[in-house]
Every structure is written in structure tokens, then in C-alpha cells.
Amino acid sequence: MLAYLAFAAVAAVADVAGAVIVTTAHKRRHAPLRYFVAAGAGFMLAAAFVRMLPEATQVPHAFLYVLIGYFGVHLFEHTFAPHFHFGEETHTDAMLKRSSGWLAAIGLGVHTLFDGVAIAAGFMVSPTLGGLLFLAVVIHKIPEGFTIASIMLAAGYARGAAVAAGGALGVLTLGGALLTGLVAHQHVGAALALSAGVTIYVAASDLIPEVNREGGPALAWTVFGGLVFFIVADWLLSEFVSH
Numbered sequence: 442m443l444a445y446l447a448f449a450a451v452a453a454v455a456d457v458a459g460a461v462i463v464t465t466a467h468k469r470r471h472a473p474l475r476y477f478v479a480a481g482a483g484f485m486l487a488a489a490f491v492r493m494l495p496e497a498t499q500v501p502h503a504f505l506y507v508l509i510g511y512f513g514v515h516l517f518e519h520t521f522a523p524h525f526h527f528g529e530e531t532h533t534d535a536m537l538k539r540s541s542g543w544l545a546a547i548g549l550g551v552h553t554l555f556d557g558v559a560i561a562a563g564f565m566v567s568p569t570l571g572g573l574l575f576l577a578v579v580i581h582k583i584p585e586g587f588t589i590a591s592i593m594l595a596a597g598y599a600r601g602a603a604v605a606a607g608g609a610l611g612v613l614t615l616g617g618a619l620l621t622g623l624v625a626h627q628h629v630g631a632a633l634a635l636s637a638g639v640t641i642y643v644a645a646s647d648l649i650p651e652v653n654r655e656g657g658p659a660l661a662w663t664v665f666g667g668l669v670f671f672i673v674a675d676w677l678l679s680e681f682v683s684h
């Protein structure tokens with residue numbers, strides 16, 4: 442019954458794992474993480490358009506919730522936080538103030554809260570949707586923990602604080618799942634619509650620009666790899682998981 446909490450916990454651990462990678466691994470070992478960013482973008486957009494939106498639009502004003510989710514992430518990640526983007530933080534000049542570190546953590550925290558909302562709302566609709574949204578979240582979680590830890594390091598914080606920031610994102614993911622489990626079942630559609638807007642923003646406005654900035658055909662093709670992974674996962678889940 443509370444399977445979504447277990448899945449949200451796994452996603453939370455991935456946040457910490459991403460933070461640990463940036464604080465321990467040698468620099469050249471970071472490169473493969475870009476492929477999770479690219480595959481995540483493809484998978485998340487497919488999940489949002491093909492599975493989340495059709496389910497969410499059964500509630501009134503569903504697309505208004507989608508819009509609020511979309512611009513909510515923009516508001517918290519890119520206006521209150523002075524500097525934020527996915528990937529390794531190399532602009533140390535933009536990180537002179539230590540507050541830029543925790544402001545970016547708060548901004549990213551709003552998005553991670555909705556990672557948990559998406560997992561829980563998905564499982565409340567069906568195990569198939571829950572499984573798909575868990576994959577959509579977990580595939581971008583390691584780069585997410587990596588991002589916040591590298592921002593904290595660039596802002597002058599110690600390794601322990603950088604890993605703790607990844608842990609805080611994990612706790613928020615669990616919190617989002619817990620809160621969604623408490624809301625009445627008729628509001629699940631609204632929760633799904635909000636998190637669809639969040640998912641679309643993260644995939645299309647945070648991750649895809651990162652893929653294009655980094656450049657390279659292999660990375661660009663990996664976005665389509667994410668789409669193929671979605672098709673396979675969607676088929677396997679609907680075939681072998683009971684509804």
C-alpha cells in the first residue's frame with residue numbers, strides 16, 4: 442500500500458549518491474553523468490506528455506495547474522536563486538556569496554518536493570504510472586545531487602555541507618511523497634497536473650539546454666535514447682504489472 446514511500450526513499454538515496462560522487466570522485470569520472478541528463482530529458486518529457494497529462498486532465502482547470510507547476514519551478518530556481526543551472530558548477534565568480542549556495546538549494550528543493558509528489562500521485566493512480574514516474578525521477582536524481590553539491594562547493598562550503606545539501610533534497614522528495622499520501626484521493630489529479638508542469642520545466646527548460654550547451658551529437662542522440670527507454674519501460678510495466 443505504501444509502496445510509493447519505498448520508491449521515494451530510493452530516489453532520495455540517489456540525491457545523496459550524486460552529491461557523494463561530486464565530493465569524492467576524480468574530475469574526469471564526472472563525464473558519464475551528462476548522459477543521465479540527456480536520457481532523463483527524453484524519458485521525462487515522454488512520461489509527462491503521454492502518461493501524466495492524459496491522466497491529470499480529468500480534473501477541472503488541469504492545464505492551469507500544469508502552468509503553475511511550470512512557472513513555479515522557474516520562479517524558485519531562477520529568480521530567488523541568483524545563479525542556478527544543472528550540471529557541474531564552474532562559474533565560481535557567480536558564487537562569491539555563500540548565500541548563493543543555499544538559495545540555489547531552496548530553489549532546487551521546490552522541484553525535488555514535486556519529484557516526491559509525482560511518485561506518490563503516480564502510484565495512487567496505478568502501479569504502472571507510479572513505476573514510470575519513479576523511473577522519470579530516479580534517472581535525473583544523480584545529476585541533481587551532483588548539481589547541488591557542486592554549487593555548494595563553488596560557494597565555498599565544505600564537502601560535508603555539500604553532501605548534506607544532497608541529503609536535504611532527498612528529505613524533500615520523501616516529504617513530497619508523504620504529503621501527497623495525506624491529500625484526499627480526489628485531489629490526486631491536481632497533484633499530477635502540478636507535477637506534470639514541474640516535470641516539463643525540468644526536462645525542457647533545465648535539462649535540454651544543458652544538453653545543447655555541452656554539445657556533441659552523442660549527447661544529443663542520448664535524448665532519443667531516453668525516449669526509447671520510456672517506450673520499453675512503459676510496455677514492460679503495462680504488460681507485467683497489474684493495474
Ligand SMILES: [Zn+2]
Pocket residue numbers: 524526529530531532535
Ligand atoms: Zn554556473
Ligand SMILES: [Zn+2]
Pocket residue numbers: 552553556578581582585
Ligand atoms: Zn528532480
